[in-house]
Structures are given as C-alpha cells and as structure tokens.
Amino acid sequence: MTSPAAAPLLFEAVLHPELLAEVRRYSGHALLLSGPARVGKQQLALQIAAQENCLHPHSDGFPCGRCASCRAVLVGAHPDLLGVTPRTTTSTGKVARRRIIPVGAIVEARDDAHDYEQHVYQFLELRPTYRRRVVLVEGAEYLNEQAANALLKLVEEPPHNALFVFTTEDASLVMPTIQSRCARLNVSPLSDQRLLAAWPAAPDPELLAMAAGRAGVLQERDKVEAALQDARMLTEALRSGPLSALEAAEALEKRFDTEWHPQALRFVWRSESPAVRAASDTALERLLGALEVYASPSLSFQVFALDLRAAFGEG
Ligand SMILES: [Zn+2]
Incomplete structure (x- = not known):
C-alpha cells in the first residue's frame, strides 16, 4: 500500500x-x-x-x-x-x-x-x-x-x-x-469521520482540525505539518522579543509557501482574541500583497514581524 x-x-x-x-x-x-x-x-x-x-x-x-x-x-x-x-x-x-x-x-x-x-x-x-x-x-x-x-x-x-x-x-x-x-x-x-475512514493512517488531531473536512490537506500532509511547525515557531518568537521575531521571520521567508503558510498561521492564531486575530490577519494580507507586487521579500518579512509584534501587543 x-x-x-x-x-x-x-x-x-x-x-x-x-x-x-x-x-x-x-x-x-x-x-x-x-x-x-x-x-x-x-x-x-x-x-x-x-x-x-x-x-x-x-x-x-x-x-x-x-x-x-x-x-x-x-x-x-x-x-x-x-x-x-x-x-x-x-x-x-x-x-x-x-x-x-x-x-x-x-x-x-x-x-x-x-x-x-x-x-x-x-x-x-x-x-x-x-x-x-x-x-x-x-x-x-x-x-x-x-x-x-x-x-x-x-x-x-x-x-x-x-x-x-x-x-x-x-x-x-x-x-x-x-x-x-x-x-x-x-x-x-x-x-471527520468520513475523512478518517478513507485514510489508512490516522493523522494527528491538529492536522485533522486544520483540514476541516478537506481531503487535499491530508494528501499534502508533509507540507502542511512543516507549515504548522513554522507558524508555531514564528508565533512563539514574537513573544520573546524583537530580535527573535526578526530572526524567525527571516527563517520563514526561506521556506514560505504561499499556499500553506498563510493557512497554517491563521490556524495557529485561531485561539487568540478577536482583536489579535484581526490585526494579525491584516499584517498577513499586507505581506501577501507585498510579495505579489514583487516588493523586496526580506524587507517585507521584517515589516511583517514588526506588524505582528504590534498585533500581539508586544510592539
Ligand atoms: Zn477501469
């Protein structure tokens, strides 16, 4: 199999x-x-x-x-x-x-x-x-x-x-x-029940929650798990100080996948307050917009890190 x-x-x-x-x-x-x-x-x-x-x-x-x-x-x-x-x-x-x-x-x-x-x-x-x-x-x-x-x-x-x-x-x-x-x-x-019935090996609960019934998310399991890991690391770094936030953003830039990272970030932020979620989402939209017009990626990720610090009340 x-x-x-x-x-x-x-x-x-x-x-x-x-x-x-x-x-x-x-x-x-x-x-x-x-x-x-x-x-x-x-x-x-x-x-x-x-x-x-x-x-x-x-x-x-x-x-x-x-x-x-x-x-x-x-x-x-x-x-x-x-x-x-x-x-x-x-x-x-x-x-x-x-x-x-x-x-x-x-x-x-x-x-x-x-x-x-x-x-x-x-x-x-x-x-x-x-x-x-x-x-x-x-x-x-x-x-x-x-x-x-x-x-x-x-x-x-x-x-x-x-x-x-x-x-x-x-x-x-x-x-x-x-x-x-x-x-x-x-x-x-x-x-979830039907999705699990179709899967030979049960995915971990977090992946299943992010899939929200979409089989294609489980099919890309490796990429999605890596994106979730990156999203958790960035979110932790935001709270440790501006330097670690910038470092984490730089690391994220190298691995950024426009399909999975935005979804993973929003998923990781789902338990934050509505105000934090809204401000983080605005920062994310700003980053994606900047990348679409070929703005300098490294600068865009630095701005993203600082925007997120502000969104999380750390800036
Ligand atoms: Zn046939």
Whole structure:
C-alpha cells in the first residue's frame, strides 16, 4: 500500500460517491464542480473521467482502477483526457501577478505567450480512444472573456459527445455564459469521520482540525505539518522579543509557501482574541500583497514581524 502523501488516493477512496453517482445519471455535456480549495474537486474530476472510460466498472458503477483506461488516468497520460490550467501573467511594473486561462488554451491564437501544447478545439476533433473525451478546466473563474466565448459552442454541442468538467472555488466568479450551460455539483468538506475512514493512517488531531473536512490537506500532509511547525515557531518568537521575531521571520521567508503558510498561521492564531486575530490577519494580507507586487521579500518579512509584534501587543 502506498502512503497517502505519495498517492492521490484516486481509486482507493471515493470521497464523494453520491456526486459520482449523480454524474452517471447526467446526460448533458458540462459539469461545474464548485467547492473550497483542497476539498477534492480535482480528484472527483479525475474519477469522473475514469468512470466515463473504465473498461470494467464495478457493479455499483465506480471505475475499477485497474484497467488500461483507469491506469492511464492514474499516471496522468490518458488519451481522452485534456487538462486546462490557468497560467500566471507577469506584467512589467508594479502590477500584481494575475492568473488567467487565455484564448490560446482553447484555439490556436497569434502571439500567444502562454504556450498551451494542445488546444481544446484540436483535442475534440479526434474520436475518443476509449469511450468519451473529457476536458477538465481547473479554475473556471480564470477563463477570460475571449476564452469563455471561444468555448461556448463547444460546450453546447461538443464533438463526439465529449464532456466538459469545470472546477471552481467560487462559482459566482465564473462567466455567466459558462455557468448557465453547466450542471452544478457542490463539492462539500467531509465529516471527520468520513475523512478518517478513507485514510489508512490516522493523522494527528491538529492536522485533522486544520483540514476541516478537506481531503487535499491530508494528501499534502508533509507540507502542511512543516507549515504548522513554522507558524508555531514564528508565533512563539514574537513573544520573546524583537530580535527573535526578526530572526524567525527571516527563517520563514526561506521556506514560505504561499499556499500553506498563510493557512497554517491563521490556524495557529485561531485561539487568540478577536482583536489579535484581526490585526494579525491584516499584517498577513499586507505581506501577501507585498510579495505579489514583487516588493523586496526580506524587507517585507521584517515589516511583517514588526506588524505582528504590534498585533500581539508586544510592539
Ligand atoms: Zn477501469
């Protein structure tokens, strides 16, 4: 058995069986999976792709996880599955980095700097190798207007009965033209009991509390535990004096992961008073904003340390 950190638990655990069953009854061409970050949307989308193409599904309809098609999904090399993800644009000057899915992901576009190897149009021209081609658009809120427009006709009448699976953390930010053509599935956090049932080794209670029902947090266990450790160290250092606060901030800068450290810090601060939490959160937002516009990272972390000292009433 492989460890949960290494394996995405793609076929070992169906975390949202009711949604997978709902998809089996759905006869349309476009799904919008909506739910918080790390709740398991991507895993569900891959299970949908596997289910559409499995050669020997279980009697309950779930994909087998062992046939040639399922194995191809597992290793990320399925001929009928195309993944489209946002790219980060870097503008010159002090403009924040923006994530977008440009029209170049959908059709071949001139002067396209984002280099999508395969375009959705081109991908859908071909007949499926197994049963059904699936286009997985991760982060549908990042489709720009041009890209969304280029998709419309395909989503309405996809060649060879293809299926679109869009995922989003916030459905209200997805272009209305796309939203209205999709069946919406809400992917909710699981109960701790259900999450634990899917896990071979029980995670420690703190990790489980931070996961708050999101399977993807447990899948990144090592990174999350390291971020929690860093967050506790910084918070302790704040109270020991300005020098240790600055040192801890410098150490944090070297390891800072914009996905996990902010979550870990907020989690570690959860037992502070509302006033401390609000002020710390403002300091954290300020740091993230500064990093986004490429302000000097070392200076930004020093300011962060001093802001936090003030927030904790130590400044
Ligand atoms: Zn299979």
